Each structure stands twice: as C-alpha cells, then as structure tokens.
Amino acid sequence: MPQSVKIGAGDPPMKPNNPKPSDALPLPLSLTNGLFFTMFFSVMYFLLTRWREKIRNSTPLHVVTLSELAASVSLLASIIYLIGFFGIDFVQSVIYRSNEDAWDVEEEENEKFIIEEDSRMGASPATTLGCAVPVVPLIPQQPTKVPVTEKPAPIITPQSSEEDEQIVNSVVEGKVPSYSLESKLGDCKRAASIRREALQRITGKSLEGLPLEGFDYESILGQCCEMPVGYVQIPVGIAGPLLLNGTEFMVPMATTEGCLVASTNRGCKAIYASGGATGTLLKDGMTRAPVVRFETAKRAAELKLYLENPVNYETISVVFNKSSRFAKLQGIHCAIAGKNLYIRFNSSTGDAMGMNMVSKGVQNVLDFLGNDFPDMDVIGISGNFCSDKKPAAVNWIEGRGKSVVCEAIIKEEIVKKVLKTNVAALVELNMLKNLTGSAIAGALGGFNAHASNIVSAVYIATGQDPAQNIESSHCITMMEAVNDGKDLHISVTMPSIEVGTVGGGTQLSSQSACLNLLGVKGASKESAGANARLLATIVAGSVLAGELSLMSAIAAGQPQRSHMKYNRSSKDVTKISS
Ligand code: ADP
Numbered sequence: 001m002p003q004s005v006k007i008g009a010g011d012p013p014m015k016p017n018n019p020k021p022s023d024a025l026p027l028p029l030s031l032t033n034g035l036f037f038t039m040f041f042s043v044m045y046f047l048l049t050r051w052r053e054k055i056r057n058s059t060p061l062h063v064v065t066l067s068e069l070a071a072s073v074s075l076l077a078s079i080i081y082l083i084g085f086f087g088i089d090f091v092q093s094v095i096y097r098s099n100e101d102a103w104d105v106e107e108e109e110n111e112k113f114i115i116e117e118d119s120r121m122g123a124s125p126a127t128t129l130g131c132a133v134p135v136v137p138l139i140p141q142q143p144t145k146v147p148v149t150e151k152p153a154p155i156i157t158p159q160s161s162e163e164d165e166q167i168v169n170s171v172v173e174g175k176v177p178s179y180s181l182e183s184k185l186g187d188c189k190r191a192a193s194i195r196r197e198a199l200q201r202i203t204g205k206s207l208e209g210l211p212l213e214g215f216d217y218e219s220i221l222g223q224c225c226e227m228p229v230g231y232v233q234i235p236v237g238i239a240g241p242l243l244l245n246g247t248e249f250m251v252p253m254a255t256t257e258g259c260l261v262a263s264t265n266r267g268c269k270a271i272y273a274s275g276g277a278t279g280t281l282l283k284d285g286m287t288r289a290p291v292v293r294f295e296t297a298k299r300a301a302e303l304k305l306y307l308e309n310p311v312n313y314e315t316i317s318v319v320f321n322k323s324s325r326f327a328k329l330q331g332i333h334c335a336i337a338g339k340n341l342y343i344r345f346n347s348s349t350g351d352a353m354g355m356n357m358v359s360k361g362v363q364n365v366l367d368f369l370g371n372d373f374p375d376m377d378v379i380g381i382s383g384n385f386c387s388d389k390k391p392a393a394v395n396w397i398e399g400r401g402k403s404v405v406c407e408a409i410i411k412e413e414i415v416k417k418v419l420k421t422n423v424a425a426l427v428e429l430n431m432l433k434n435l436t437g438s439a440i441a442g443a444l445g446g447f448n449a450h451a452s453n454i455v456s457a458v459y460i461a462t463g464q465d466p467a468q469n470i471e472s473s474h475c476i477t478m479m480e481a482v483n484d485g486k487d488l489h490i491s492v493t494m495p496s497i498e499v500g501t502v503g504g505g506t507q508l509s510s511q512s513a514c515l516n517l518l519g520v521k522g523a524s525k526e527s528a529g530a531n532a533r534l535l536a537t538i539v540a541g542s543v544l545a546g547e548l549s550l551m552s553a554i555a556a557g558q559p560q561r562s563h564m565k566y567n568r569s570s571k572d573v574t575k576i577s578s
Contacts, residue, residue: 323364
C-alpha cells in the first residue's frame, strides 16, 4: 500500500502518477536505499568471485549451486529496486564499475605472475645481482633493452691484501690483461690466484674443487701452460712388474677409467709368469715437413732431385744438425703436389721428443736452400706431411718418433690360469677382431684392441704430449699358436711412439717422479736418447700387457662384467649438474 506523505509548504510538489517501488517499503527511504545497495554490492561481489573461480577451474558457468541461485535472486531484486528508484543509466554504470574493479584484481595478479615468470627465466637484469625483481609495465612505453644472456651473480672471495683486491678489480674491468699478470707481478702463484678470482667474478661460476694450492706455477711458465688458474688431479695407478728385456718396471698410469690399470696389471702378471717380454727398437726419428712453393712444378721437382742427391744430402745434414748437439738427420722424404713440394725431414733427437729441435733444424735448412733456390716460397714450416697429431698413413707406414716391436710367448697354463681362456680362442678372436674387423672398419693403424688406453695413461703420467696419442697408438697386434699349438705368441708393432724424457711436461714434479719410477728421468748419462728409447719400449711392453688382458677378457666373455664392477659409479649421476 502507498504510504501517505505529508507535504510541507516549502516541499517540492510530488508526482502522484509516478510511484516508486520503495514507496511500498515500511522503512525510511535512505535506509531502504542503503539496504538494497549493500545487498547489490555484496551479492555482485559474491557472484563474480564464484564466476572467476569457475573459469579458473574450468567449471561450466551454468552449473549453479543453491547459494549462487539465492544470490542471483537477491541480485535481481536489488537491481529491480535500484532501477525503479535511480533509473537504468545509473544502475548500468554501477554494474560496469563493480565488474571492472573485480577483474582488475585478476589483471594485477596476472601481471605479477608474468613478471615473476620472466624473472625465473633470467630476463630481468636485477635478478643477476640477486636483487628483488622490479615491477615493470608489461607493455613499456619505450622498448627497453632486455639482456639475452643470463649474467650470473658474482662470486667474491676476499683477497689477502688491498693491493690484490685492486688488481682483481682491474682484471675484471679489463684494465689489466689477464695474460700479463705473471710478468707484472713477478710471482706466478699470486698471478694464478688473482686470475682465478677474477675469472670467478666475471663468470659467476665457482672454481671450488679445482685446486690452486700445492702446485709450482713457476715450473710451467713459458713452457707448459699459459694463464693457469689451478690444476686438474688425475689418479695414478701402478701396473707391474712388467718384465721387459730382463728388467722389471712398475708402470705408472694416469687414468680415470676404472678397470684399465687392473687389466694391464693382469697382463703384466701373465707376461711375468711366462718369462717376460722382449722389446726391440726399429727406428728413432722425429719428423717435420715444411711445404714450399715454386712458379712451376718443374722447379719443385728440381729441388726434390737436389735433396735426394747423396752429395747434397751430406751438406744439408751438416746444416740441419747445427740446431742441437742431439739432432742427427736420418733422412729426407719428398712428395710433390703440382708446384708444391713437401719435404719430410727425419731426425733423431736424443732424449727429447724432438719437435722443437727438428723444427729448428728445418728452419736452418730452408734458410740455406734460399741461396740456391731464391724462387722458393716457404708456405709453412709444417705442411702436414710430418704428420703431427693427426691420423695419417705416412706415420703408420714410415714411422714417426720411435718404432718398436714387442713380443712374448705366453705359456698354455698361464693362458688358462691367469687369463682364463685358451690359445685357440685368443688366436681366432685376434684374427676376426683386430685384423679382419679393423680392415672392414677401414682402420688406419688401429689393428689392436685398445692400445690408446695404455698409451694415453702412460703419456699423462710421464709428461708426454697427450695429443700425440693419435699416432703413438698406431699398433698391430698379432697372435699365433706356437710350440705345437700349445702356447701363445703375441706381439705389438707400434711405428710411431713419440716420447721424450727431457723438455715439455717431463720436467714437472709429478711427471718427473713417474719417469724416475721407471728409471728414465731426464737425459741419459750413458748414451743420448737411451732414456727416451727405453721409455718407448716400456710403452710398447705395457700395450702388450693391455692387449693380452683385454683380448683374454673378451675371449672369455668377461669385459662387460668387469666394467660394470670397476668402471661404473653407483652414485646417482643425475644429481650432478652444472
Ligand atoms: P722438444 O724438442 O722435445 O720439444 P725441447 O725443445 O725442450 O724438446 O728440446 C730439448 C732440450 O733439452 C734442448 O734444448 C736440448 O739441448 C736439451 N737436452 C739436454 N739433454 C738432452 C738430451 N739427452 N737429449 C735431447 N735434448 C737434450
């Protein structure tokens, strides 16, 4: 029922033909409006929240609960009242605003989420310094430069003095070149320490685990390694005694391959029990082959003929041998490719592996030849016909460094008791694997089971150049039944064992200790080159032991079992990451 309202003298005239829904309520007008507004906003908020949840949870919007149904009815009632009292335009604008506000919350959350995602991906430069992620607009007004690569947080270890701290900073800032630290400071250990700290700060990567202490950095200066920041530790195992040419050798092997030392040791045991091995040095000569070019192939051929003339060879030898009292030219082997001549000089080098020595001799000869062949253009002191640290048939056929053959006769009962196989099985396996299998594979000097395993391990332990393992591991392993088919004759022929006992890494304390163990440390006092030649023979003898043991294991079907036992970590490697 419409309520009768008393109209005072000053009141505006009522419109009796336009009644409002609120007129029907028994409450005062302001209270009624407040009630409907409160109902409208709270129900609106409730419904929008529910709606948002449904969208997030992928729940269909038409699935409505009882509370949502009640809320919808209340909303409808409040809208009808408000339209009746305030008009449609006002209610529309209120609905639009409350809707907008509710979704603004969602937008902000989205924005924050995206920024956090970006920061996890390292897109924000602030994260690289470990700072809080700055809130940046999603669509910036001006394009900002976003660093593509992640710059890690600096790792800072306090330096022992203010001066060192300043030098580290100068290296980090690029004001002092890292390579100049040794010469500037005059202290190799300090230089390595400062370089290491600068490296950690620049990269943000820790070098913890790579030792710095306990190494003589002066000993590598200008000879073994530039810009040191520490040293890698490799365990050294011992195989032996290797009975070779009547002498026992305990062979040091630096390796991280489980089973290798144990296997070589078993081979040594079999050789020892059978009376030992015999090693013979066939050749001793390091090579270097420059490439020179002429205007015509005819002129290149003229130099070839000149060098092959015995009279000229004598003169050339004298010139070459001036490079060192240990250098003795053994021969020259020429090869022509059109106008280009490759001259492979071959020289004994005493106890040095000899690359430097031979290169010096070659330079002497090239300078000398320039007098008679002024049109000769020296393209390079090394023309790859040498051939150093690359697989090449020339080394396999002609030899490089020391060429050695090593043999042993393994008695029938030793093959059975120590090697757990039999002679026939070994001979057959060698024929089908090391000879036929390698032929089918197109092998170049690889007619063996694993010569490079032993060569590398002995090379690293004794300070040889491990890169020369490539040609030094050339090896053909032969096996034959002898003594009426009862015993096994095994041999390894290795034409390119490149070793030295002076120069390079051989003078470093650890490597020198290993050479000392073998009795071949430094220069031979009896005869120049005797230590290096003996070392090459020991390498071949060790390879013989390694071949014998691995081939026996394969013949007996053992190697996989041994590898799983000795060469496989039980640790969970998936947890080790950079
Ligand atoms: P490589 O030629 O193997 O690279 P180096 O350049 O260090 O080695 O040369 C070896 C150095 O050692 C030469 O300076 C040489 O005079 C010296 N030396 C001393 N004793 C001997 C030796 N018995 N055999 C070879 N070189 C020796």
